[in-house]
Each structure stands twice: as C-alpha cells, then as structure tokens.
Amino acid sequence: MKTLGYAAHSADSALVPYHFERRDLRSNDVAIEILYSGVCHSDLHTVNGDWGPQPYPLVPGHEIVGVVTSIGSDVTKYNVGDRVAVGCMVDSCMECDQCSHGEEQYCRNGMTPTYGAPDRQTGDITQGGYSKHIVVREEFVLSVPENMDMSKTAPILCAGITTFSPLRTWNVGEGSRVAVIGLGGLGHMAVKLAVAMGAEVTVISRTKKKEAEAVAIGAKKILASTDAEEMKASASSFDLIVDTAPVKHDLNIYTPLLDVDGTLVIVGQIGLMDEPLTIPLVMGRRRVAGSLIGGIKETQEVLDFCAKHDVYPECEMINIDQINTAFERLAQGDLAHRFVIDMASLSAE
Template sequence: MKTMGYAAQSADTPLAPFAFERRALRPNDVAMEILYCGICHSDLHQARNDWGWTVYPIVPGHEIVGRVTEVGSAVARYKPGDAVAVGCMVDSCQQCDQCRKGEEQLCRQGNTQTYNSKDRVTGEITYGGYSKHLVVREEFVLRVPDGLDLSRAAPLLCAGITTYSPLRTWNVGPGSRVGVIGLGGLGHMAVKLAAGLGAHVTVLSRTADKQADTLALGADRLLVSTDKEAIKQARSSFDLIVDTVPVKHDLNPYLSLLDVDGTLVLVGQIGPLAEPTTVPLIMGRRRIAGSPIGGIAETQEMLDFCAKKNILPDCEMIRIEQINDAFERMELADVRYRFVIDMASLPAP
C-alpha cells in the first residue's frame, strides 16, 4: 500500500514529506486510515537521536487514532469503519510469561515498537503515525469507545497509559495521596487520571504560577517544591509520587515527602539522574521505581475508563506541515498540554 508520511532523514534535518509502502495485509492484520496522531516528547528524542539508537529515515508517532479500512482473512474483532487506536507497540512474541499475562510491554524478547523497531516477520524498520495509513497486527489494535472524542483521544495512547499504569500498579483509589511532579503532557494526564480514580492529588512545582492550572485540571492543591517550610510540613504525606520530568533532575527534594512504604515512580526521564541519597529510602522504607506503558488489556481498560469518566487530554491541534515548529515549541514547554496532528492535512499519495 502506497502512503505518505513525514520523516527525518538524519538527526539534524527537519521532518519532511516522505513517500513509502505499508506492507500487504497478513491474515491477522488490520489496515487503518490515520485521522489523528499525538506528538510525544519521545518523538523529538528519537528524531534527533538523543538516545543513540535511531535508524533513519524515521517516521515518528505512537499516539494514533483512525478508522479501519480493511482487515486480513483471520481478523475477527474489527471491521471496516470501526474507530480504533494504536499506541507504542505493534507486536510481541505472544509466548513468554509476560505476554501471556497481558504485559506485552515487558515481553522477554522485547516488544516491537510502533516506529524505529524491527518487524518480527521481515526485519524491516517500522514507521509510525505521522502518516496517512497504518497496518497493525490485530492483537495490538484498540477499540475507541463510543463517546470518546476522536480528535482528543490520541495522547491517551502514550501519555494516558504511561500515567494510568503506575496508578493501577500501586492501587490508587479513593483515599490515596498522590503527588505529580511536572505538569506537561504526562503530568496533566497523571493529575486527571488520579483524580478520576478518587485520589487526593497534589501537583509539585518549583514555582507558584501553576496554581490555577493545577486546580483546573482536577488536583486538590499545589505544593511549591522550593518552599522549604511547605516541604517540611508535607513530609511523609504521599503514598505515591508520579515523576513525569523528562530530563535529568534531582529526586532528593521529594523523597522525604513519601510516607512509610511510599513509592516515587519515574515515567518521564529515560537516562541518568542526579545522585540520590539513600537516607530517606532506608530510614522510611521508601522506594524509587520505574514504569513503562501498560499492556494491551490495561490500555483498553484505560480508554474505557476515560470514556466513562469523560477524561481527555488538553490538546492543541496542528497541521502536519507545522510539525517542526511544534517540536521547537515542545522543547520550550510551550504547549498546553499536548499537540495533536490532524491527518486530514496530509495529502493522500
């Protein structure tokens, strides 16, 4: 299938139109026309090879919403016209202990990422959602529930599940005390989801200027992390802190805020951190943990939960030709809170 996308040809070239072929349908494949694609911070990192493993050309995009156009002969769950979504992965071994219990993101053989990853059958590099069409294995296609706004749902497929999964892993619910560090694409979803689950939610920020946004998103309060007296008063007051900051930073100011057996879970920074002290960890039986996305079943659960609670990201819609400006603005944190590409702006091949 001939299609069009936007690709980076190297780490220092802007994204530009790119014609390529999607594979012919295998029996268990679903073909879809992409309607909307969210822009994730990891798209920027990968396009610029910040992590050192990018294969060029690269077509980013793993927050994908569209409609089914065709299905393979063995597909039973979907039919043309269905509203569907695809997140950060498009395949896994399906045989290991993790895959069998619905944790495909933790596949022992490594899951196949939606872009910049090797297809398990052919070894070809996968291309992502900054494109007109997508072909995906049926098991990795998600159903968009009725009532969920298609134009705003795309960021749920990464920002949503990345923050929902740790909330579920650590059993957040009514009475839970949750802190959220960072109020960007991930952070604003962590606030909305934790509040939706019934938690008491606090946003942790270095400055007080996020007060209005904090309350508007559904949090109960803002705690200024540079206010030493406020931090002292807040010691041992959180069961879970979700750290969404996507760059190297210092965890030490936050560790004493955890209660006994509390956890600070990292979902933003992939790479080095400033050196933490173990004193509050050992003395308070506190933990630092990490969490990736969730499995397919949990991602579907998250979409259904968001439809039930009417939880959606705050989005700014752009045309595909604005992608490079969006990358620059995202680096400056100049977006509230997630860019989404309207793929109607991408001409058909």
C-alpha cells in the first residue's frame, strides 16, 4: 500500500513529506486510515537520536486513531468502517508468560514498537502514525468507544495508558493520596485519571505558575519543589507519587513525601542524579518503581474508562506542516497539553 507521511532523515533534520509503502495485508492484519495522530515527547527524543542511533528515514507517532479500511482473511474482531486505535506497540511474541497474561509491553522476546523497529517477520522497519495509513496485527488494534471524541482520543494511547497503568497497579481509588511530578503531556493525564478514580491529587512542580491549570483539571493544589519549608511540611503525605518529569532530577527531594509503604513510580524516560536514595527509602519502607506503558487489555480498559468518565487530554490541534514548530515548542517547555495532528491536512501534500 502506497502512503504518505512525515519523516526525519537524520538526527538534526526537520520532518519532511515522505512517500513509502505499507506492507500488504497478512491474514491477521487490519489496514487503517489514520485520522488523528498524537505528538508525544518521546517522538521528539527518538527522531533527535537522544536515545541512541535510529534507522532513518523514520516516521514517528504512536498515538493513532482512525477507521478500518480493509481486513485480512482471518480477522474476526474488526470490520471495515470500525473506529479503532493503535498505541505504542504493534507486535510481540504472543507466547511468553508476559504476553499470555496481557503484559505484552514486557514481552520476554521484546515487543515491537510502532515505529523504528524491525518487523518480526520481514525485518522491515516499522513506521508510525504521522502518516495517512498503517497496517497492524489484529491483536494490537484497539476499539474506540462510539461515544468518544476521536479528535481528543489519540493521546490516551500513550499518555493515558502510561499513567493509567501505575494508578491501577497501585490500586488508586477513593481516599488515595496521589502526587504527580510535572504537569506536561503525561502529568496532566495522570491528574485527570487519578481524580476520576476518586483520589485526592497534588501536583509537584518547581514553581506554582501552573497552579490554576492544575486546579482546573481537578488537582487540589501545586506543591513547589523549590520551597524547602513547604516540602518539609508535606513529608509522609502521599501513598503514590507518579513521576512524569522528562529531565534529570534528584529523587531524594521527593521520596520523603511518601507515607509508610508509599511508592514513587517513574513513568518518564529520565536520567537520575547519583545521590544515594537509601536513607529515606529504608526509614519509611518506601519504594521506587518503574512502569512501561500497559498491555493491550489494559489499554482497551483505559479507553473504556475515559469514555465512561468523559476524561480527555487537553489537546491543541495542528496541521502536519506545523509538526516541526510543535517539536520546537516541546523542546522549550513541558506543555500542559498534547498536540494532535489532524491527518486530513496531509492530503494536500
């Protein structure tokens, strides 16, 4: 299938229009016309080569919403015209213990990311959602509930599931005391989801300049990490801290905020400073954990949860030719919303 996308051709080049081929449908494949593609901070890091060499040319995008245009002969879950979505992965071994209980992101043999990775059968490099079409294995396609606004759904496929999964894993519910470090694309979704689950939520940021935004989406307040007295007064205040900060930072600032048996869970790709963590962890039986997106079953669960509770990311709609400007804005600051590309804007290329 011939299609058109926007690709980076090197770590220091802008994204430009790129004509390429999608694979022919296998028997278990679903072909999708992409209507909306979310812009994730990890897209920027990846195309810039921040996380290592990349197989350019590279079409990023792993927050994908669209409609089914054709299906393989063995597909049973989807029909032409269905509203569907694709997230951060498009394949896994489907045989190991992790895949068997719905944790494909931890596949023992390695899951296949939506872009920048070799296809498990052909070795061709996967290309992402900044394009008009995509072909994906049936098991890695999600259903978009009929009542959902598709123009606001795409970021749930990464920012949503990445924050929903630890909230579920650590049993957040009525009465839970949750803090969220950072109010960017991930952080604002963590706040919205935790509030919808019944938690009391505090945002932790360097300053209080985003306090009005935090309160508007359900947070109780912002705690300024640079205010030593306020941080000291907030010791042992939280059951769970969701760390979404995308830059290097010292966890020693935050771990004393955990109550006994509290957990700080890292969901962002960050570099941590080398100061020892042991004293605040040992003295309070605290934990530092990590979490990587979520499995397909859980991703469907967050879509259904957001539809039921009317939870959407804050979205700024852009045309595809604005993507390089959007990347510049992402690099300059941690925006409290997500960019979403209206892929109809690609048709004129």
